[in-house]
Amino acid sequence: MNTSPDPLTLKLSLREKCAYGMGDVGSNLMLSIGTLYLLKFYTDELGLPAFYGGVIFLVAKFFTAFTDMLTGVLLDSRRTIGPKGKFRPFILYASIPVALVATAQFMTNGFELPVKTAVATVLFMLFGLFYSLMNCSYGAMVPAITKNPNERAQLAAWRQGGATVGLLICTVGFMPIQAMFNASSSLGYLMAAMLFVTGGLCCIWWCYSGVKERYVEVMPAHHKPSILKSFCAIFRNPPLLVLCIANLCTLAAFNIKLAIQVYYTQYVLNDIHLLSWMGFFSMGCILVGVLLVPTVVKRFGKKQVYLGGLILWAVGDVLNFFWGSSSLMFVLFSCMAFFGTAFVNSLNWALVPDTVEYGEWKTGIRAEGSVYTGYTFSRKISAALAGFLPGIMLTQIGYIPHIAQSEATLLGLRQLIFLWPCSLAIIAAVTMGLFYKLNEQRFAFIIEELGKRKKHLSPEPEMKKENKASAVTL
Structure with a gap:
């Protein structure tokens, strides 16, 4: 008699959830210093025009979108899994070059403008390459940790909580540390970066030592992963495709x-x-929202909570555009918008593992790496545009460092920080509301069907027929 616990009801320990969340604390300590301050470092310290900064973000992020795909191919190609697991070794070994390159990005130099631009671009691309190996492995690991959808939602909440803590620490602490070096602001950037990446490394290693891969599955030998198949993993998986568009x-x-x-x-x-x-x-509000995610998801469902978060986000930005000209109102409305983002960003990660099972149910092939990195491809394209547009728009609205800005430039800044994000949030809400169909009931049905298939091994042709028939009904 089989006495092994039901994967759908297996509970994870608080210690393991905390360790998993620390992984994104560490990732964001190293990532957020670039997201928040690298463009300003480029324009104000390295002396690059804002347009150049935008192009660097665009080129480097497009490059790392493809390195994410290569990471997925590498993960799914593994046939021999050692005692460290399928995903954990990449989390451990890639974290060191991530930390080194993240620090090097904040080093000034006396090169000519073309050389400065080339060096900055290469460093950003190297950061993206190693970060892909580390962070894609971290995210793709969730289906190997648990099959319980509620536990996955909790892991997503812990992950988003960790990301929020990392972002909060960077937002609150980076500039005060940088300002301590009044004699050399560029040295301040470098010292702050070194401090944050050191903390990030410690958190990543905590994650590595504290999580366990329970459901490691090796892809069949006849299935050869490739970048093309990673793209196909998106377009043959409707819930994943919709999620990619919304996440973009x-x-x-x-x-x-x-x-x-x-x-x-x-x-x-x-x-x-x-x-x-x-x-x-505002980051505190995100953290509160993240803590509420498991409870509200259990009551209302992932899709409804996701849409509610987008509505809060859009309303907060609209209020800020019209009435956020004072410090108090700006903080108040920003808290409202960021509170909404907590639900959206948390559920982005909770929904992706569900699409892994959907893809296995539909095609008969389980490919965590291809599904996850297909999803992160859309995130990197999104990040490329998000890095490119501010640089271009700062140039278009007439931004010049270290001087008082014109009224037209100030209006442009208000439009950039409020109206653009609000419009994108509305597009995401419409996309998810109309086209995302993988609800909790269908997911439970898929898990049950997969369990039956693995107990009663059906002939390959019959399984394909079942997949086609099932795909019509979902």
Whole structure:
């Protein structure tokens, strides 16, 4: 008699959930310093035009979109799984070059403008390459940790909580540390970066040592992973495709907001130190939202909570555009918008593992790496656009560093930080509301069907017929 616990009801320990969340604390300590401050470092310290900064983001992020795909191929190609597991070794070994390159990006040099631009681009591309190996493995690991959908939602909440803590620490702490080096602001950037990546490494290693891969599955020998198949994993998986489109909008909106807020607080509100306070309160609201995710998802379902978060986000941005010209109102409405983003960003990660089972149910092939990196491909394209657009728009609205900005430039900053993200959030809400069909009931049915298939091994042709018939009904 089989006495092994039911994978759908197996509970994870609090210690393991905490360890998993620490992985995104570490990832975001190393990533967010670039998301928040690298463009400003380029324009104000390295002396690059804002347009050049935007192009660097565009080129490097497009490059890392494909490195994400290569990571998926590498993960799915593994046939021999050692005691460290299928995903955990990449988390451990790639974290060191991520930390080194993240620090090197904040080093100034006396090269000519073309050489400066080339060096900055190469460093950003290297960061993206190693970050893909580390972070894609971290995200793709969830289906190997648990099959329980509620536990996956909790892991997603812990992950988003970790990401929020990392982002909060960077938002609140980076500029005060940088400002301690008044004699050399460029040295301040470098020292702050070194401090944050060191903390990031410790968190990543905590994650590596604290999580366990329970359901590691090796892809059949006849299935050869490739970048083309990673793209096919998106287009043959309707829930994943819809999620990619929605995520393309939400991540671009979120990153644009983060990149522009340092300019907004300095030139529109005339108080760059407000950034730390705003980060403290708004990221605190995200953390509260993340803690609520498991409860509200259990009651209302993932899709409904996702849409509710997008509505809060859009309303907060609209209110900020019209009435956020004072520091108090800016912080208040930003808290509302960021509270909404907590549900959206958390559920992005909770929904992806569900599409892994959908893809296995439909095609008969389980490919965590291809599904996850197909999804992260859309995130990197989104991040490329989010990095490119602020650089281009700063040039278009007439931004010049270290001077008082014109009224037209100030209006442009307000549009960039509020109206663009609001519009993208609305597009994401419409996309998810109309086209995402993988609800909790259908997911439970899929898991049950997969369990039956594995117990009663059906002939390959019959399985394909069943897949085709099932795909019509979903």
